[in-house]
Amino acid sequence: MHKEIPHIVFNSQKPNNSGIEILSIESLAIRKDDAVDHHPEKAHQVAFNMIVLYTAGESKQLVDFVWHTVKKNTIIHLSKGQINAFQFTKNLKGYILLFTEDYLKKQINALPKNELIRLFNAHLFSPIIQVPKDSNVVRYFELLFEEYNSQKEDYNQESTYKSLHSIIFYKLERLKQYQTFHLKQSKQLNIFLDFKSLLEKHFTKSRNADFYAEKLNITYKHLNTICKSIISITAKQFIDEFIVLEAKRQLVNSEIKSTELAYALGFEEPTNFVKYFRKNTGFTPNQFKKELN
Template sequence: MEKNIPHIEFDSSKPDNSGIEILTIKSLFDRKNEIAHNPEKAHQLAFNMIVFYTAGQSKHLVDFVWHEVKQNTIIHLSKGQINAFQFNEELQGYIILFTEDYLKKHINTLPKNELIRLFNAHLFSPIIQASQKSNVLNYIELFYEEYSNIEEDYNQENTYRALYSIIFSKLERLKEYQTIHLKKSDKLNRFLEFKSLLEKNYIKSKNADFYANKLNITYKHLNTICKDIVSVTAKQFIDAFVILEAKRLLLNSEIKSTELAYSLGFEEPTNFVKYFKKHTKFTPNSFKKDYI
């Protein structure tokens, strides 16, 4: 039995790859037994990924939650998230993989709102359901055709970049209708400040008052912002953030729950076990055993 959930690095078979790749779901399914890790088993991504399902029905695991997928379902995952496919013979579609460096290199060509929507794992659902009228698939197919063309590689990088930007613009338009509250920019900006503070300080404090003070706002105001943006209280958001970090650490290291408790800022291991069980119904050890 594997002791840890695998950490999958970006590894393109194409020479001199700049950090982006596209493949079909069927090609991954056909060679699932030939690669180092079975993609149907939970694994952590060291890159960003977009999956566009074009046919069939199944489920897709994102950060320990199975999501129903069907024709025109789009799944987007950020670096560090937990991923797993559930293949069947009818399932078809495309998978776009790109590194953090590639994203940063082309960040100025991408819609700002889309970066917030797609690459904010704690903020939005990883699912977009495109309508039958959407033409985003046309550009993904063009990208796949261009990427697969090994005979005409002159200026391909510029073509990739152009299609990448178009695909993201199309996704931004699709996601906009599912995240209308993003237009409330003042509250969104404050929420993103809160999230940034939480990422840096969650080991130090899991108290909502701490973050409200850091933001120079009241606890009540922070709660209002969180309820408006993500439909939970500030404390609920903090707890969900900490639990997700704990799950990822549990499945990606040899660390024992006792050591993990201290590394997450709990004064006593028993407090962490109670906290984890309260929010997941599992003890840390039983959760790790169940998933691996």
């Protein structure tokens, strides 16, 4: 059995935590070499949702194999299952807000639906928000950090966390909507999200767009029209991008063999997987691992 990709679970140091934590970027940078199971500057998969706010300095952050430039007032958001890595540079400051899937589910009724779509559908949007100078969202991160790290125990502390978490989401919704004004709640969007959910469930079974169109009770042509409208690519291209990303996430682990990965992804022959991967990336799986390392 191969060694798993570094998979970082939520592990708060605060007793009786309900599933939320906030820490400073500086504190993580200081203890980066102390982690037993991973190094935060090396690619790892997160098992929680994460919002990172940079308040000073300049650097880069890896999100699903793409390095994004970050600076003062940059926000990066990742959803559960994505690949992350930090690059700690001198004078880099900010906050890292972590929360579990269960915590998010409990908060859903208090959160704007559009924001959940914008933040936690990685295939739809860029993970970056650049905060304008006149926004006060930074102050709410500061307040949550102060509350969370307060030595004074308060009987309604959890309620305070939830309230500040909700406010931050509303603030991010206001900022993100200007980047995604074209996205509106619609029948097309709902069908696309259903398609994405089916793909997440059945991608090892089928890479054929007809398969998913049939399950959605629509034609292949209709599914293609929806994909082109929402994400500007065909259904087949979306399927290929999804599967290649899944393959890359597994290949972060340098010990997994292409043969093993091919079968895990539903390919009948390892050679077919190698050809498929090379066609979509320009690399063989082994070449990609070497480039990554």
